[in-house]
Amino acid sequence: MAKIISNKYLGQDIHVMKIEGNFKGEMGQFYMVRSWDNYPVLSRPLSIHDIDDEGISFLYRVVGDGTKNFSKLEANDEIKLEGPYGNGFPKVEGKVLLVGGGMGVAPLYLAAKRVSKLEDVEKLDVFMGFREKEMLKGEYEKYADNVHINVGGIITEDVDVDKYDYIFTCGPEIMMEKLVKMAEGKDTKVYVSIEKRMACGIGACLVCTCKTKDGNKKTCKDGPVFLGEDVFYE
Amino acid sequence: MSNLEVKFKDIKFKNPVIMASGTFGFGREYNEIYNIEKLGGISTKGLTINKKSGNDGIRIWETSSGIMNSVGLENPGVKGFIEKDMKFLNDLDLVTIVNIGGATLQDYIDAVNLISKENVDIIELNISCPNVKAGGMAFGIEKESARKIVKIIRKTTSLPLVVKLSPNARNIVETAKVCEEEGADGVSLVNTFKAMAIDINKRKNIFNNTYAGLSGPAIKPIALRMVHEVSKAVNIPVMGMGGITTYKDALEFIMAGATCIHVGTANFINPKIGLEIIKGIDEYMKKENIKSLDEIRGII
Numbered sequence: 001m002a003k004i005i006s007n008k009y010l011g012q013d014i015h016v017m018k019i020e021g022n023f024k025g026e027m028g029q030f031y032m033v034r035s036w037d038n039y040p041v042l043s044r045p046l047s048i049h050d051i052d053d054e055g056i057s058f059l060y061r062v063v064g065d066g067t068k069n070f071s072k073l074e075a076n077d078e079i080k081l082e083g084p085y086g087n088g089f090p091k092v093e094g095k096v097l098l099v100g101g102g103m104g105v106a107p108l109y110l111a112a113k114r115v116s117k118l119e120d121v122e123k124l125d126v127f128m129g130f131r132e133k134e135m136l137k138g139e140y141e142k143y144a145d146n147v148h149i150n151v152g153g154i155i156t157e158d159v160d161v162d163k164y165d166y167i168f169t170c171g172p173e174i175m176m177e178k179l180v181k182m183a184e185g186k187d188t189k190v191y192v193s194i195e196k197r198m199a200c201g202i203g204a205c206l207v208c209t210c211k212t213k214d215g216n217k218k219t220c221k222d223g224p225v226f227l228g229e230d231v232f233y234e
Numbered sequence: 235m236s237n238l239e240v241k242f243k244d245i246k247f248k249n250p251v252i253m254a255s256g257t258f259g260f261g262r263e264y265n266e267i268y269n270i271e272k273l274g275g276i277s278t279k280g281l282t283i284n285k286k287s288g289n290d291g292i293r294i295w296e297t298s299s300g301i302m303n304s305v306g307l308e309n310p311g312v313k314g315f316i317e318k319d320m321k322f323l324n325d326l327d328l329v330t331i332v333n334i335g336g337a338t339l340q341d342y343i344d345a346v347n348l349i350s351k352e353n354v355d356i357i358e359l360n361i362s363c364p365n366v367k368a369g370g371m372a373f374g375i376e377k378e379s380a381r382k383i384v385k386i387i388r389k390t391t392s393l394p395l396v397v398k399l400s401p402n403a404r405n406i407v408e409t410a411k412v413c414e415e416e417g418a419d420g421v422s423l424v425n426t427f428k429a430m431a432i433d434i435n436k437r438k439n440i441f442n443n444t445y446a447g448l449s450g451p452a453i454k455p456i457a458l459r460m461v462h463e464v465s466k467a468v469n470i471p472v473m474g475m476g477g478i479t480t481y482k483d484a485l486e487f488i489m490a491g492a493t494c495i496h497v498g499t500a501n502f503i504n505p506k507i508g509l510e511i512i513k514g515i516d517e518y519m520k521k522e523n524i525k526s527l528d529e530i531r532g533i534i
Contacts, residue, residue: 038479038503041450042296064296082505197294199301199502202267204259206279206308207294216287216308221263 101171465491481514
């Protein structure tokens with residue numbers, strides 16, 4: 001059991017929750033989180049938004065019973081975390097772009113923080129697309145050379161893949177697939193963070209299968225980050 | 235620690251807590267979280283003679299107090315399992331139950347033949363998977379089709395044979411009796427209940443197969459009733475399961491007649507649930523001064 005430090009509403013049904021403790025985790029990894037006993041049955045997989053000296057943060061949107069429960073939690077309430085699980089984003093070099101769509105921006109904050117500290121990274125840009133209004137711009141600006149936000153439009157239309165060696169992306173599959181296609185035949189490598197419904201979170205139950213060129217992969221264990229060109233999008 | 239040992243025919247389990255097929259893989263992932271040798275046993279992910287990639291579309295859906303799954307028996311095939319995971323399980327001090335499924339009778343025979351050459355403690359014959367179009371549960375609905383497959387598989391293997399029964403059978407008690415008549419060493423029940431969900435916004439079924447298998451606490455009272463009825467009707471031992479989440483649930487199944495119990499969905503609530511259930515049973519036995527689970531088995 002861990003203790004909640006804060007749980008703030010940011011707008012557009014999105015909240016950020018910070019939990020006290022010395023948590024481990026790489027960019028793109030996730031935790032299985034629950035703040036209840038047996039019901040709902042499943043824990044919720046939440047990607048790591050940030051880790052600092054005080055604790056770990058998760059950015060989440062209220063979509064069902066589980067996330068609704070999270071949104072009601074207050075400072076000092078208790079919560080259970082299992083993890084970190086999965087394979088995150090790789091260590092890279094050169095010019096790097098992070099592209100997030102909606103809730104997909106969640107893992108990109110830790111990614112921005114970690115990538116900005118990599119020795120051989122020359123440039124780090126962050127592009128984020130939101131439906132209604134911009135958010136978190138100042139936060140990402142702490143680590144990125146340039147933060148670009150698109151509200152109500154299509155974020156991929158703003159991206160010039162030729163400018164980057166690596167792109168990390170998380171968000172709607174249609175957005176990630178588009179970026180992969182834009183980079184086709186070019187030197188830019190695109191890594192996508194796939195979201196699937198999960199149960200065990202550790203690779204045993206096979207409910208979060210992601211179809212790839214190399215056969216079925218477990219999103220929770222082999223992913224959630226995959227090389228974009230390997231994935232068959234739904 | 236109390237003596238939690240149970241005997242299932244001649245097979246000794248150090249405790250009655252077994253991890254259910256499909257929820258525990260081949261044990262490797264959970265063994266990274268805790269020492270799974272503390273368990274009584276595990277039943278492997280259902281295996282078929284050939285590798286299967288499983289169902290497309292959504293595979294899991296949460297319900298009130300339960301989950302529905304439509305994995306569709308994704309598995310590496312018996313050969314793939316033997317090559318990659320058999321040794322891992324053989325090196326562990328726990329009872330290994332290998333769950334076998336199939337689309338045709340010949341599939342079952344081939345799979346059982348192949349696995350019977352290995353060091354396996356029990357074969358669990360899965361005639362109750364609701365998530366595959368061919369075979370699977372079809373063999374477990376009518377008692378005479380169950381009879382046909384159990385009769386043949388009994389001749390195919392000398393390994394201890396447990397038949398996993400479907401709660402969707404026309405009459406699960408009659409099906410269990412048929413398994414006993416045809417030489418099964420035990421029965422395990424219940425597999426998941428055939429169920430469904432609809433997305434009202436898309437006006438479509440959630441699962442590509444329309445129906446899926448419901449498990450978890452939601453099914454426990456019905457599963458318990460079925461285990462009770464079957465335990466009264468047969469003389470072979472029964473493995474009881476269906477929504478077991480706490481040691482209290484486990485003890486209910488034992489009092490209803492189960493020799494040992496399987497824990498499935500609850501692994502997703504807490505990956506260490508098996509250990510908690512074992513601890514809970516131990517503490518209950520101490521408190522109630524019970525020397526052996528035989529004292530309370532089938533007392534209802």
